[in-house]
Amino acid sequence: MSGEEKQDGSLREYYVGVDLGGTKMLAALVASDGSIIAQEEIPTLAKQGADSVLDRLGSLIEGLLAASPGGRGIVRGIGVATAGTLDTAKGVVTYASNLGWRDVAVASVLSDRFACAVRLENDATAAAAGEWLAGAGEGSPDCLFVTISTGIGGGIISGGRLIAGTNHNAGELGHITIDGNGMLCPCGNVGCLELYASGTAIGRRGAEHVRRAAEGASSHGALARLAGGDPDRVDARLVAAAAAEGDADASGILREAGRALGIGLVSIFHLLNPQVVVLGGGASHIGEPLLAPMREIIEERCLPSIRSQVRFVASALGSSAGAVGAALLMTRNDN
Known part of the structure; x- marks a missing residue:
């Protein structure tokens, strides 16, 4: 050429x-x-x-x-x-x-x-x-990347090495079980983390609330108003917007998603003992309404010797x- x-x-x-x-x-x-x-x-x-x-x-x-x-x-x-x-x-x-x-x-x-x-x-x-070599995790030999988006995924750097797995599918964090009797996931497992903590999960919960509000079974708050009463218009961003307006139901949805994320991360932390955790994906931009309950669960349930080493940072490279x-x-x- x-x-x-x-x-x-x-x-x-x-x-x-x-x-x-x-x-x-x-x-x-x-x-x-x-x-x-x-x-x-x-x-x-x-x-x-x-x-x-x-x-x-x-x-x-x-x-x-x-x-x-x-x-x-x-x-x-x-x-x-x-x-x-x-x-x-x-x-x-x-x-x-x-x-x-x-x-x-x-x-x-x-x-x-x-x-x-x-x-x-x-x-x-x-x-x-990318985040490890040129982004928010640069210089850390033990780095975990977590993307919270349509699903939940991740990547693992341990001991200064990228852990890809046998056929490069390591890091399927979204399919860690957090509820052994939970919902059936399309992957065939039940109770997968991404069924409870992904952007899709947040949107689904929000849509359920709007549907119940339309049927008169729950309150008509900011979420139902922003959706115009249409469950199909609800996504994670709309739930976050309603929570920012003080909608208690929307805030509750984000809190439960954040707690589920924390439960999943505790298991991952106990396995990997990371130094830096890089958070990316569109739903991570929801910020504290999602991340504060995540940190609360980690504080409650993670071994102190492990959680004290973890530093959370936002993705530097984005999309x-x-x-x-x-x-x-x-x-x-x-x-």
Whole structure:
């Protein structure tokens, strides 16, 4: 691939990080120190099929390279962060429900197009790597990344090593059981953490309240008003907005979600003894109405020798964490 020369006559080299989701995909050119040279996000349009998505992703990467400072250079490696079940050795997405994919050879398609190494990584693991190598967890040898969003996921750094697991699916924090007699999860387990503490769970509880209010079975507070009486309009952000207006029911929903999150984290802390916990994902932005009850449970139930070492920090990279992490993992594994 042709590229513009640097002052010493060598071609500029780039690493590309991709966060491939069911709704949108983000691609970034990332320097070896984790700084983002350029990035762009476009809709995934997953219903158009895998071939179309990968072709558009290739065009997105080419556009970034062409528009980057210094002109087009050599792609040294591409890291792709995505959800689902992965065969990382072969670079294949074996199953991804959010994309509707089965056995899609992502790595070979992109490596043929860009003539470089391509690495697949679990999206939460990649985000953890981004925060650890260039974000809020930088410098910590024992770091836990927790994303609270549609579901709950995470990534683990222990002893200065990224813990990926046998097939790179370690960190499924959302499927830790916190209620052995609880709700059935789509994963097949019961009582999974994300059924009680994710953004989806908060929205579901809020919708149930609005539905009961419409039927006259509960009070008509700020949540029902903000939803216009329509349960389908309720999500975690609406519940948070109602709580900010003093809605007791909305505040109670957030408190219960925060307590559930704390219960799950206590077990994780006892297993991993982390130094830094990075909180990311849209629902984490709810802030104290969710996080204060989480901390209360941790204070009550976690062994003092473990909880005293934990420092909570907010994600520094935000929605770019997965792409940055995927790219930086290529700088460490690009041979």
